[in-house]
Amino acid sequence: MAEIEKQKWTDIAIPQTTTTVYEALHQRRMAWNFENRDVPRDAVERMLATSVWAPNHKHTEPWRFFVSTKHSAHRQRIADFAEKGILARNSEDTRMASAQREWTLKQPLIIFAYSVPAEREDITKENYAAVVCALHNISLSGVAEGLAVTWETGGIAKLPGLAEAVGGDPDWALVSIATVGYPDEESPSSRTPVSEFVTWAE
Ligand SMILES: Cc1cc2nc3c(=O)[nH]c(=O)nc-3n(C[C@H](O)[C@H](O)[C@H](O)COP(=O)(O)O)c2cc1C
Numbered sequence: 001m002a003e004i005e006k007q008k009w010t011d012i013a014i015p016q017t018t019t020t021v022y023e024a025l026h027q028r029r030m031a032w033n034f035e036n037r038d039v040p041r042d043a044v045e046r047m048l049a050t051s052v053w054a055p056n057h058k059h060t061e062p063w064r065f066f067v068s069t070k071h072s073a074h075r076q077r078i079a080d081f082a083e084k085g086i087l088a089r090n091s092e093d094t095r096m097a098s099a100q101r102e103w104t105l106k107q108p109l110i111i112f113a114y115s116v117p118a119e120r121e122d123i124t125k126e127n128y129a130a131v132v133c134a135l136h137n138i139s140l141s142g143v144a145e146g147l148a149v150t151w152e153t154g155g156i157a158k159l160p161g162l163a164e165a166v167g168g169d170p171d172w173a174l175v176s177i178a179t180v181g182y183p184d185e186e187s188p189s190s191r192t193p194v195s196e197f198v199t200w201a202e
Contacts, residue, residue, distance in 0.1 A: 009053070015046045017144040024143040029189055031148035034181030038070070039109040043145040044180065048111075050141045054133035062127030063134045066112040066166045070105075078156070078165060079104040085159035100156050108181035111138065111149075114163065114172040124173075131175045138178065148183040151176040 019027075044067060051063060068075045079101045086097040104110075115131035117124045139149040153176055156162060163172050 012049070015144070019144040024140045028140055028143050029148060029183070029187035030150040031181070031183035031185055031187065032150065033184040034108050034148070034179075035184045037108065037182050039147065039180055039182070041069075043147060044109060044111075047138045047141040047145060047147070047149075047180075050137040051134035054130055054137050056130040056133075057126045058123070060116075060118065060123065060127055060130070062116045062118075063131045064114040064116060064168055064172060066114075066168065068110040068112065068166075070108055074167075075105060075110070078110075081162070081165040082156040082159065085156065085161065089159075104156060107179040109179070111135075111178040111180060112162075112166045112168075113175040113178055114166075114168050115175055116169075117171055117173065128173055128175065135175055135178060142180065146182060147180055150179045152179065153177070 048065065048067070051065070052061070054063075056062070066074075068078060082104045083097045083101040086093050086100050090096075113131060113135045115124075115128045118127055135149075135151070139151075142149045153174070155177075157174055157177050161170075162174065164170055
């Protein structure tokens, strides 16, 4: 990658929002049904801009994102890839092949989030952890934009060759296929109170 001048946080025009950090943390929800509404590019740019501020040991910058808009040629190619990939696995799985094709075409916006490996296994693990944080930054900033970010690691994420089909390198690790859109549902999510998992060790 060409050498590009780094930015400090003071160089950034931080988007103004009334959503507090704690609201974003508690209110962020994934969604499986989205409104039939385009996702504005400027909102996605603001969300993506937060990703590189994730904690990242040794600043390896391991994140690689591919943003696939709904009616793009890229999306069509991924839908073709999905259909063919399912059929290559099992030629009788025609229903699953068309379901995955439809799923791919239907998502308002998709971010394919990858982590690049390092020469050492421990750094490869740290890289992966950093990209998880980066994608979570994108998810949390989505709250301020009214957008849900849904992580998928099943379905087409499991198909061999996805990284190359998306535009990446074969050895990159997929962190998630993140679908982005305006949620069209109330999330039923709930959580066990954290006190069940915490020991104040004294
Ligand atoms: C790493 C990761 C992978 C996930 N993969 C899938 C998936 O393949 N399919 C799916 O339906 N949900 C997937 N999810 C969503 C979770 O199953 C879970 O439903 C979600 O975190 C709960 O929603 P909430 O965070 O809004 O409470 C994934 C979440 C994470 C963090």
